[in-house]
Amino acid sequence: MGLLPSRRTFQVLYWRIMADILGAHWSMLIGWLDKHGSKRLLLAGGVSMLLSVFLNRLYQLYRTDSRLKQKKRQIKERMTTFREQLMRSSISEAELLSLTELELSELRSRITMGALTPADLLHAFQLKALQLYDKGNSGICEFIQEAESIFMELDRNEPQTPVDSASSENRSPLYGIPISLKESFRIKGYDSTGGVIKLCNMPSEEDCVLVTVLRKSGAVPFVMTSTSQVCRTIDGLNVIFGDVSNPFNLSRISGGSSSGEAVLLAQRGSPVGIGSDIGGSIRIPAAFCGLASLKPTLHRLSGYGMLNLAQHSVLCLSACPGPMCHKVNDLADVMRTLLTPLMFNLDHRVPPLPFDEDSYNETHEKRLTVGFFDNLPCAECMHTVPVVQEAVSQAIKAVTQAGHRVVKFKVPNPAKAVDLFIRCVFADGGSELRKWLAYEPVGTHLRFLAVMLSLPHWMKYVCDFSAILIGCRPLAIASTLGGLKNAQAAIDLTVAVREYRAEFQNAWNRVGPLDALICPVSAYPAPPSNAPAMFITPSAMYTALFNLLDYPAGTVPVAFVDRVDVLESNKAAIQRRLDGDWYNARVAVLQKSSEGLPVSVQVVGAPYREETVLRVMRIIENARSRAEQKN
Known part of the structure; x- marks a missing residue:
């Protein structure tokens, strides 16, 4: 050297x-x-x-x-300092690690009663996260050194006995709780790279709004988690901090782009996490890793100060922050913590709407009307495998047994939605993406996309024609990647998105009006890491649809893949081949060796109805818990 x-x-x-x-x-x-x-x-x-x-x-x-x-040297130096700090804890490792297995409600109760200090809880999750970091596949970028000073301040303000704790009722639900954050959320003194090497060694000068609100509420940000490269893929690849795989099966992908967050949470390395979502970046990894998650309506939570690698290339869409947790009630606690006057004052784009307890807690006992669909049957969309359709059926059964009305819903013109979403995401023809990828090592899935973007316009039409000819209509998207030619094209695209949103709303009201909608998160559970990109990227349309519409959407685990589910996928593959659908037959074959993977459903609501979404998710979660107790 x-x-x-x-x-x-x-x-x-x-x-x-x-x-x-x-x-x-x-x-x-x-x-x-x-x-x-x-x-x-x-x-x-x-x-x-x-x-x-x-x-x-x-x-x-x-x-x-x-x-x-230089970045790797900096991480190594910080890790040495962090290990020295962690060794000062007076509680045994076994006792600390046992705390990481408790639910958030139990941790909060112990802090409130004085049986647990924020310092001990922080050390517990730091220790667990460090063990995962040393093993690999932790999803961690960096440990936040300042977490120690935050809990010291909390300890100084901690009442000595529960009797002295008259103010404890006014605390936020996340008071004293360690929290992990996707690296996209800027934290003073730390890099936000988005998996791009050229953004290394450029520490943020101040916290983003969301981090400021969390700290003021008494939450303790203690670790930053990795994203997939350029926050554009669901494969979990990151050339800076290391690739991550699915904790349930290391040969399967974790989902992305909030990949590190999902992997850390699934291994109990954090009690609560925050990710961001522009096309499924929260919901897909949460579903693949068996977590509950919520993508709110855009601007329901502040994204001010977040890293944005697509601000010069994307129209009509924007990444929005959202929680990722173990339980639905934990998601509600995060929303309660963040939806406060402090956030409304720091970011004027956020409407001053506190968390609606009545809608979430069913105090008015309103009978809900819930729509559902289990597949996007058009030729331009990837079709779901049987286990996903069965998961939707189980969720519908839970809602019906809870006394609510269920109706079948048909997504209007899904092929148009696919076209609009792709044109919005690549409004610049991929020039900003190419800028970030220049002189960087590029992962397999992004390399496939980069090749498609670089083709001459006439060749993109040839590729689309060839894809249609061989029965791969979901891959016939190359011609939509060319970008917008002028300002009029941008205006026309904006109008087309507005018209599609109106068309979808009319369909929503016509069958209901609906209070919520249950549907797949993806066409399948976590696919193999070596699956070609052509069988991965199109599956994101089940989540991207609701970014295009700007509807709040959450995910909740329903079941795990078993041997029968794999056999059903094999049958579906054979039938699809007989029907001449080669592409979706290959999708069904990807379910080989998928036993033990979590399967989730997506719950969607009308804009700014996050509390209703969470209510339906809790109904589904409770039904699953009751079924597990019987077994």
Whole structure:
């Protein structure tokens, strides 16, 4: 390492060499022009240009590698300091680790009664997270060093006995609770990279609004979790902090882009987490890892100060923060904590709507009308496998037994929704994505997308025609990746999205009006890590639909895949081949060896009806708990 030149020395040498090379070629050009004319001039000029491009690429790759090495050195140094701090705890490891297995409600009760201090609880989850970090596949980016100072402040304000705790009723539900955060949420002094090396070693100057509100409420952010690369895929690949896999089966993907958050939570490395969602980035990893989650309506929670790698490329959509937890009640506690005057004052885009306890707690005993669908049957969409359809049936049964009305719902024109979502996400033709990926190591799924984006326009139409010809209509999207040509096209797209939202709302009201909608999260449970991208990306449309509509949506686990479910998928694969549907037959085959994976459903509500969504999710969760107790 010591023999390598410093970055500054390399830059000086680089520009000196470039100047010498270009100067020499210029002299040669003048001489050759006098002797041989313009042909030699063009040849020499071309050689000079190619050499300049090569040297520039070499320099950019060197910069990327240097940034990554510097970041890894910084992480190593911080980890050494963190380990020293953690060794000071006076409680045994076994006792600390036992705390991480308790539900959030029990932890909160112990803190309120004085049986547990925020310091001990923080040390418990720090220890568990550190053990996962050392084993690998933890989903952790960095431990937040300042967590110690936060709990020390809480300890100073902690009443000595429960009797002295008259103010405890005014505490937030997350008072003294450690919380993990997706790396997209800026924290002062820490990087927010989104899996992009060129954003390493650029620490944030201040906390984002959501982190500020959490800290003011007494929650303790203690760890940052990784995202998939550029926050654009669901494969869990991250070249900076390491790839993550599904904790239930390491040969399966974790989902993304809030991949690290889901993996850490699923292994009890954190009691509560916060992710972000622009097309399913909270709901897909939560479903694949057996967690409860909620994507609220845009601006119901503040996204001010978050990392945004798509602000110059996406129309009509935006990433929104949301909680990821073990139980539905935990999700409600996060919403209660955040929906306060402090957040409303720090971000004026957030409507001043406190958490609606009546809608969540069923105090008015209103009989709900709940719609459902278990598949998007159009040729442009990936079809669900039998275990997913069975999960929707189980959820509908739970809602019916709770005394609510259930009706079948048909999504209006899903092919149009697919087209609109893709055009919104790639409104710039992928230029911003290519900028972030330049000179970076690129994962398999993004490489497939990058190739599609770089094709000439005529070749994209050829690819679409070929996909349709061989029965792979869900892959016929290349022509929609070309970007918008002018301002009028942007206006037309905005109008088309508005019209589709009105069309969907009319369908919603026509069969109800609905209070909620139950549907799949994905076409399947977690697919294999080595599955081709062509069988992964289209499955996100089951979640992306509700980003396009800006409807709140949550996920709740319903069951686990068993041997019968795998056999049913094999039968479905055979039937689909007989029907000539080669693509969806291959999707069904992906369920081989999927036994033991969690299966979830998605619950959707009208805008700003998050409490109703959570209410229906709790009904489904309670039904599952009762069934497990009987067995």
